[in-house]
Amino acid sequence: MATSVWKEIELDERALRLGRERDLSLLEANIVSRLLHPRLEGAYFNQEPLSFDIQIPNLDESAKFIAKAIKDGKKILVHGDYDTDGIMGTTILYSGLKSLKANVSFFIPSRFENGYGLSSCSVDAAKREKADVVLTVDCGTNSKDVQIELESLGVALVVTDHHIPEKENLVDSFLVNPFLGNDEEAKMLSGATVGYLLLRKVAENLNEILPEEPFLRLCGIATVSDVVPIGAFNWNLCKKAFSALQSSPSPGLNALLKKCPMPPYRCHHIAFYLSPRLNAAGRMEDANLVLDILLERDLERAEDLVEKLEELNTTRRYLQAQMAEEIEKNFGDDDLPFLFCASERFHLGLLGPVASRLCQEKNKSVFLISVDGESATGSARSVEDVDITSLLRESEGIFKRLGGHERAAGFTLETSNIVKLREFLEKKYKISDSPKESVNYYFFIQPKQTEIVWEILGKLDPIEPSIKHPCFALETKQLSPPKIIKDKHLLWNIPLNNGRSVSAFYFDALSKISKIPTNERLIVGRILPDKLRSNPNFFFEVKDII
CATH class of the missing domain: 3.10.310.30 (Diaminopimelate Epimerase; Chain A, domain 1)
Structure with missing residues (x-):
C-alpha cells in the first residue's frame, strides 16, 4: 500500500546527549536532534537575544554616504527586485528613508521587460526620477557596467546585496555585501536584512532612533521566502518577526495574513501561504502591486488590492499546474x-x-x-x-x-x-549514475503526543532549510475508522487530551491506494497549521499509509 520507501527514526548519540544535558524527554530529544542544526543550539537552549553585531564590509562608509545625501537633500532612488526578498527590502528602505525625511522614490524592474538586477532600465529610471543616488537592495553586486553608465550621468551607486560576487563585473563603488567579508553569520542574511542593517546605520549617523518595527517583520518574511540558511541571527530575527506579525498595524499586511492559517505564525504560514501570493505579482504582472499593498494605509483600498493579488495568484496556480503536467508528460526521463x-x-x-x-x-x-x-x-x-x-x-x-x-x-x-x-x-552529472533512491523518514508517536509534537515544532521554528523535515507516524488501530469524504479523501480523528481531537486528512487518497486500510497500518504525514480551526490550530496531513 505504501507509495514511498519509509524508515523510522531511532534515537542517536546526539539525541541521548541532549536528553541528558538538557533534561529533555526521549521524544523531544529525538525530534530536536534531527531538526535543530548544531549551529543553533546556543540560540535555542539559551534564548539568546537578537544582537545586531553583524560585520559587513563597507556598511559604515555606505551609511555615512547615504546620511550625508539625506542632509544635502539629494534624491535617492531605491532599486529593488521583483521577488519577495527584493520587495520586502524595497519597502524597508523606501519607508525607512522616508521616515528619516529623505527625498526618496523606488523602482522595481519588470521580470518580463527588464529582467533581474541592474540594466539599462535602471539608468532610465534614474534619469526619469532625477536621482542623485541609486541605492539597491537584493541586487547590483555584479553590475560594474551599469555603475559606469550611472557615474557618467553624475549618479552615485550604493549596493546592498547578498548574492555571490563575480570578479568580472564587480562594482567598485559602495558595495555592502556579506560575501566580501568573513562573518559567516552575515553570509546567511536575506537581501532585505542587509538593506535593513544599512538603514539602521543611516539612522545612527543622523542621530535618529529607528524602531525595529515594521522592519523586522518584513525581514522575517524575506528570510523565509528566500530560503536562506538559518543561523542564530536569522533564527532570533524570525522569532521576533513572527510574533510581531500578530499585531501588525499595516492594513495591507493584515489583509494578506487573513489568507493564512490562524496565528501563532510559523515558517509554514509564510512559505506556503504568504510568499506564493507576494511572488505572484512579479511572476504574473507587476511586483509594484505588493509595494502598493504594503504601503497602503486605507483599509478598504488595501483589501481591494489584496483581492487583485489573489486573482493573480489563482491564475498562477492554474498555469503552474498546467506547466508541471506538461513537463511530466513530455520531458520525464527517470x-x-x-x-x-x-x-x-x-x-x-x-x-x-x-x-x-x-x-x-x-x-x-x-x-x-x-x-x-x-x-x-x-x-x-x-x-x-x-x-x-x-x-x-x-x-x-x-x-x-x-x-x-x-x-x-x-x-x-x-x-x-x-x-x-x-x-x-x-x-x-555523470550520466551513467542512477538517481539515488529517495528514503523518507518518520518519528513514531502516540496519538496524544501529537499536540506535544506540535509545540516542540513551534519552539524549533524556523528550521534550517537544508534539513529535510521528517514525517510522523500513527497506528490506525488507535484512531477512529476513516471516513470517506467526497468519494476520494480519507479522514480520521486523532484523540488528544481533555476529550479533544484533531483531524488526519489524506487528500485524494482513493486514487493512491487500492483499498481502505485495516487497523494494522501506520498513517504517516506532517503536522501543519489548520486554516479552519483555532483549537487545536493544527491538523495531520497524511502523505502515505504503510
Whole structure:
C-alpha cells in the first residue's frame, strides 16, 4: 500500500546527549536532534537575544554616504527586485528613508521587460526620477557596467546585496555585501536584512532612533521566502518577526495574513501561504502591486488590492499546474540524474516555482528554460548535495547572465547554447549514475503526543532549510475508522487530551491506494497549521499509509 520507501527514526548519540544535558524527554530529544542544526543550539537552549553585531564590509562608509545625501537633500532612488526578498527590502528602505525625511522614490524592474538586477532600465529610471543616488537592495553586486553608465550621468551607486560576487563585473563603488567579508553569520542574511542593517546605520549617523518595527517583520518574511540558511541571527530575527506579525498595524499586511492559517505564525504560514501570493505579482504582472499593498494605509483600498493579488495568484496556480503536467508528460526521463526541459510554451514567471516543485518530487536537480526566439531564460533548482550556482559557473561561454545561491540559480543565454548547456550538465552529472533512491523518514508517536509534537515544532521554528523535515507516524488501530469524504479523501480523528481531537486528512487518497486500510497500518504525514480551526490550530496531513 505504501507509495514511498519509509524508515523510522531511532534515537542517536546526539539525541541521548541532549536528553541528558538538557533534561529533555526521549521524544523531544529525538525530534530536536534531527531538526535543530548544531549551529543553533546556543540560540535555542539559551534564548539568546537578537544582537545586531553583524560585520559587513563597507556598511559604515555606505551609511555615512547615504546620511550625508539625506542632509544635502539629494534624491535617492531605491532599486529593488521583483521577488519577495527584493520587495520586502524595497519597502524597508523606501519607508525607512522616508521616515528619516529623505527625498526618496523606488523602482522595481519588470521580470518580463527588464529582467533581474541592474540594466539599462535602471539608468532610465534614474534619469526619469532625477536621482542623485541609486541605492539597491537584493541586487547590483555584479553590475560594474551599469555603475559606469550611472557615474557618467553624475549618479552615485550604493549596493546592498547578498548574492555571490563575480570578479568580472564587480562594482567598485559602495558595495555592502556579506560575501566580501568573513562573518559567516552575515553570509546567511536575506537581501532585505542587509538593506535593513544599512538603514539602521543611516539612522545612527543622523542621530535618529529607528524602531525595529515594521522592519523586522518584513525581514522575517524575506528570510523565509528566500530560503536562506538559518543561523542564530536569522533564527532570533524570525522569532521576533513572527510574533510581531500578530499585531501588525499595516492594513495591507493584515489583509494578506487573513489568507493564512490562524496565528501563532510559523515558517509554514509564510512559505506556503504568504510568499506564493507576494511572488505572484512579479511572476504574473507587476511586483509594484505588493509595494502598493504594503504601503497602503486605507483599509478598504488595501483589501481591494489584496483581492487583485489573489486573482493573480489563482491564475498562477492554474498555469503552474498546467506547466508541471506538461513537463511530466513530455520531458520525464527517470534514467537521467537531472531533469532538463526547454520550451517556447513555458511561462517565464513560473520557471522557479515549477522547478522547485519538480526538484522536491523527483529528488533530482531541475533545469527549466523558457525560449523566446534567439534568447532564452532559465531557472535551476538543486538537490541537497549540489551547489547549483557554482556548478554552472564552471561552464565557459554559455551564459549571458548567471546568478543565484547554492540551491537555486537563474540565467539567460542564447537559444543556440541550450544544447551546449545540456552537454555540459551530462558531463558534470555523470550520466551513467542512477538517481539515488529517495528514503523518507518518520518519528513514531502516540496519538496524544501529537499536540506535544506540535509545540516542540513551534519552539524549533524556523528550521534550517537544508534539513529535510521528517514525517510522523500513527497506528490506525488507535484512531477512529476513516471516513470517506467526497468519494476520494480519507479522514480520521486523532484523540488528544481533555476529550479533544484533531483531524488526519489524506487528500485524494482513493486514487493512491487500492483499498481502505485495516487497523494494522501506520498513517504517516506532517503536522501543519489548520486554516479552519483555532483549537487545536493544527491538523495531520497524511502523505502515505504503510
